[in-house]
Amino acid sequence: MIIDEFEWQCESQRLEEVTKELIKQAYEVGDLKQALRTDTLETQRALWEDTGSVSIINGLDQIADFMQSIQLIKEQKAGHEFNKKLEEQYKRMLLSPYFGRIDFLEEGEALAEKCYIGIANLISDDYNFLIYDWRAPISSMFYDYEIGDASYTCPEGLISGKLTMKRQYKIENGKIEYMFDSNLKIDDEILQSLLGKSSDSKMKAIVTTIQREQNKVIRNDSYKNLIVQGPAGSGKTSIALHRIAYLLYKYRNKITSKNIVIFSPNNIFNEYISNVLPQLGEENMCQTTFKDYMHEALGNEFQKEGYCEMMEYIFNAKHESSYLIRIDNIRFKSSMQFVDVLKGFVAHLETVNKNFKDIIIRNQLVISANEIHELYSKDYIRLPLKKKLQKIQERLLFLLEPYEKKMVEEKIAELEESGDYVDSREIIERSKVIVKDEMSPITYEIDKMTRFNLVDSYKDFYKDLEIFLERANVKYDDKKITQIKNYTLENLRAGRLDYEDQIAILYLKNATGDRPKTSEIQYIIIDEAQDYTPLQYEIFHQLFGQAHKTILGDIDQSINPFMNVGDYRNITQIFEKDNTCVLNLTKSYRSTMEITQFARGILNNKVTEGYVKRRGEEPKVIGCLDKTSIRESILEDIKVCRNRGYKSIGIITKTIGEAEEVYDALKDSVNVKKIVSDEDEYVNDIVIISAYLAKGLEFDVVMIYNAGQEMYSGDEDRLLLYTACTRALHVLCIYYIGSLSPLLMSEY
Numbered sequence: 001m002i003i004d005e006f007e008w009q010c011e012s013q014r015l016e017e018v019t020k021e022l023i024k025q026a027y028e029v030g031d032l033k034q035a036l037r038t039d040t041l042e043t044q045r046a047l048w049e050d051t052g053s054v055s056i057i058n059g060l061d062q063i064a065d066f067m068q069s070i071q072l073i074k075e076q077k078a079g080h081e082f083n084k085k086l087e088e089q090y091k092r093m094l095l096s097p098y099f100g101r102i103d104f105l106e107e108g109e110a111l112a113e114k115c116y117i118g119i120a121n122l123i124s125d126d127y128n129f130l131i132y133d134w135r136a137p138i139s140s141m142f143y144d145y146e147i148g149d150a151s152y153t154c155p156e157g158l159i160s161g162k163l164t165m166k167r168q169y170k171i172e173n174g175k176i177e178y179m180f181d182s183n184l185k186i187d188d189e190i191l192q193s194l195l196g197k198s199s200d201s202k203m204k205a206i207v208t209t210i211q212r213e214q215n216k217v218i219r220n221d222s223y224k225n226l227i228v229q230g231p232a233g234s235g236k237t238s239i240a241l242h243r244i245a246y247l248l249y250k251y252r253n254k255i256t257s258k259n260i261v262i263f264s265p266n267n268i269f270n271e272y273i274s275n276v277l278p279q280l281g282e283e284n285m286c287q288t289t290f291k292d293y294m295h296e297a298l299g300n301e302f303q304k305e306g307y308c309e310m311m312e313y314i315f316n317a318k319h320e321s322s323y324l325i326r327i328d329n330i331r332f333k334s335s336m337q338f339v340d341v342l343k344g345f346v347a348h349l350e351t352v353n354k355n356f357k358d359i360i361i362r363n364q365l366v367i368s369a370n371e372i373h374e375l376y377s378k379d380y381i382r383l384p385l386k387k388k389l390q391k392i393q394e395r396l397l398f399l400l401e402p403y404e405k406k407m408v409e410e411k412i413a414e415l416e417e418s419g420d421y422v423d424s425r426e427i428i429e430r431s432k433v434i435v436k437d438e439m440s441p442i443t444y445e446i447d448k449m450t451r452f453n454l455v456d457s458y459k460d461f462y463k464d465l466e467i468f469l470e471r472a473n474v475k476y477d478d479k480k481i482t483q484i485k486n487y488t489l490e491n492l493r494a495g496r497l498d499y500e501d502q503i504a505i506l507y508l509k510n511a512t513g514d515r516p517k518t519s520e521i522q523y524i525i526i527d528e529a530q531d532y533t534p535l536q537y538e539i540f541h542q543l544f545g546q547a548h549k550t551i552l553g554d555i556d557q558s559i560n561p562f563m564n565v566g567d568y569r570n571i572t573q574i575f576e577k578d579n580t581c582v583l584n585l586t587k588s589y590r591s592t593m594e595i596t597q598f599a600r601g602i603l604n605n606k607v608t609e610g611y612v613k614r615r616g617e618e619p620k621v622i623g624c625l626d627k628t629s630i631r632e633s634i635l636e637d638i639k640v641c642r643n644r645g646y647k648s649i650g651i652i653t654k655t656i657g658e659a660e661e662v663y664d665a666l667k668d669s670v671n672v673k674k675i676v677s678d679e680d681e682y683v684n685d686i687v688i689i690s691a692y693l694a695k696g697l698e699f700d701v702v703m704i705y706n707a708g709q710e711m712y713s714g715d716e717d718r719l720l721l722y723t724a725c726t727r728a729l730h731v732l733c734i735y736y737i738g739s740l741s742p743l744l745m746s747e748y
């Protein structure tokens with residue numbers, strides 16, 4: 001709706017007033033920050049000069065003063081940091097104080113309240129809300145309602161009324177660029193103009209255009225665990241980050257960013273998303289990857305296969321004789337049945353008859369085997385296996401102490417009497433060594449009875465695998481299981497741990513009680529959730545059972561055909577069913593309509609809705625004679641795209657091996673970077689990257705390197721190719737040699 005001149009004047013005047021208030025408050029905060037800094041320096045100086053060196057000789061008062069000053073410095077520093085952040089927020093707000101307005105007429109009131117919505121609250125000295133934070137309860141109506149009946153929930157309960165107006169603004173550098181009233185949802189026009197831009201170097205906040213279905217996820221508080229399924233580009237990662245910002249606002253007195261952890265697919269992605277929360281005025285949460293956590297937990301004892309190594313094997317080693325066995329191995333260990341079988345094994349470990357023995361010293365019974373068994377099966381029954389054995393060991397060593405002490409005393413007396421030693425210290429040391437020697441068979445026995453070796457135990461599991469399969473009622477193919485057993489045992493004996501075995505060993509480690517304390521983590525976010533196996537979800541549950549979980553993924557983007565979640569029902573089986581809810585997102589935002597339709601064709605999914613109708617050019621599918629001609633086409637297309645102003649170009653290969661090859665072929669002709677490890681840095685330029693490392697990222701232009709039939713032939717490659725194509729915002733070029741992949745031939 002067009003806005004008349006009078007309205008423009010009113011809005012411009014209001015913006016001026018708000019800007020003045022922002023400047024005033026920014027100065028106040030700046031002064032306060034400076035004062036706190038001066039105070040801190042002064043306290044530090046006083047502490048140094050007045051207190052001098054702290055010593056107990058100067059009396060307890062001095063120590064008390066010292067501690068008080070330290071506490072004061074801490075508080076002053078925290079105050080300074082807080083005000084520094086506020087000052088930065090004011091600076092950001094001055095550029096664009098708000099982006100939306102709703103006029104809300106509450107039931108029973110005569111006048112509608114004008115609510116301006118921005119990235120943070122601005123409250124005047126007389127307690128008027130000049131701007132509402134987008135996360136405030138009242139602001140939810142901006143995302144949820146059109147003109148007409150509306151309501152929101154706040155601590156006082158449900159507030160109902162009517163939205164009489166909804167306005168959107170684009171304010172840049174403190175000036176209104178445009179504004180318009182929208183009767184409908186957050187207008188497609190603004191959304192399309194945002195989406196039509198060239199991609200930034202990092203993911204950006206979408207606070208001005210959050211959609212209703214996205215808002216539902218961001219603010220959902222009804223369930224402990226949320227599973228969010230959404231197609232490529234539906235904003236899952238964006239939502240996850242905005243949800244974190246929302247939680248930090250809503251529970252600001254209870255949690256900080258340190259209480260939230262996000263599991264990302266890799267460190268490239270971690271870097272890519274690292275700007276969103278700071279843009280929203282919040283500190284980043286803890287970011288990690290499953291692989292990093294797992295490798296740290298398992299230590300360096302074994303030769304561990306990396307995630308990329310496994311992916312390269314899956315795509316490159318089809319000709320190897322053991323390939324099919326390895327694939328069966330991955331499939332089996334990624335199945336829900338494997339979780340049940342492994343759980344059964346853990347339960348068995350608890351009950352297995354431990355070979356406890358009487359502890360006897362010099363014919364004296366210290367503790368009988370039965371008594372040790374009592375400790376194991378009664379006193380420490382509630383502890384997990386490893387902890388239980390540790391406790392027993394501590395207890396036995398404690399019981400030995402008086403015997404040992406007495407034996408040392410006797411030995412000292414004996415040596416003194418012998419007259420062979422003159423130095424009493426030497427006599428003591430010598431006596432201790434002799435007694436230790438005498439005791440060593442007993443301590444060895446204790447160690448043996450209470451030792452728990454994770455990998456040995458994992459080997460035992462395979463030795464009797466059929467028994468555990470039967471106990472868990474799992475039907476199995478004898479031949480396959482024998483092959484899996486032999487394959488795994490051979491690897492373990494050689495000190496090699498395949499990626500899928502690392503997950504299983506980590507599970508065992510946690511299940512037997514050797515796991516880190518994670519009670520401070522109250523929220524966890526798992527992005528790209530489709531690529532975790534049920535066993536990995538068990539591990540998340542083991543580690544963060546107490547935490548609220550937001551799990552976001554797209555089953556159609558399972559980049560590993562053999563190792564994925566399979567079905568979200570597997571997750572609900574693991575977490576508390578009645579506290580877990582699955583929400584679906586239905587719309588894609590990233591790509592043009594043409595690219596989205598083309599990509600959905602790969603899934604044999606003809607769609608006419610479920611995406612923003614942003615128009616672009618049809619994807620180009622270019623047949624090439626050989627690799628040299630692909631190279632030439634790519635170089636030509638890079639030139640064209642650069643001239644059209646596109647910044648980021650992703651040349652997507654199937655594997656890292658292929659990415660290296662393409663990099664070598666292109667590097668002398670154009671300035672390209674390669675991303676060939678999950679530790680590499682994200683760059684917003686021309687990059688060569690394998691499809692499985694590109695998941696979650698996006699590029700203005702995507703060039704799929706060689707989508708010939710040889711590369712993407714069967715169903716197993718379908719989702720990988722789909723994921724690669726859906727990384728494109730504006731342009732998609734597909735090159736191939738020989739015949740085109742049949743996956744790209746569907747009528748979309």
Ligand SMILES: Nc1ncnc2c1ncn2[C@@H]1O[C@H](COP(=O)(O)OP(=O)(O)OP(=O)(O)O)[C@@H](O)[C@H]1O
Nearest residue numbers: 206209210211232233234235236237238589590696
């Ligand atoms: N409401 C929105 N307003 C503006 N842009 C949006 C909105 N939702 C999503 N986007 C944009 O769409 C793109 C895709 O978002 P995002 O990466 O969060 O989606 P995703 O579902 O995690 O994607 P994928 O599963 O394909 O990795 C991003 O550029 C994001 O900024």
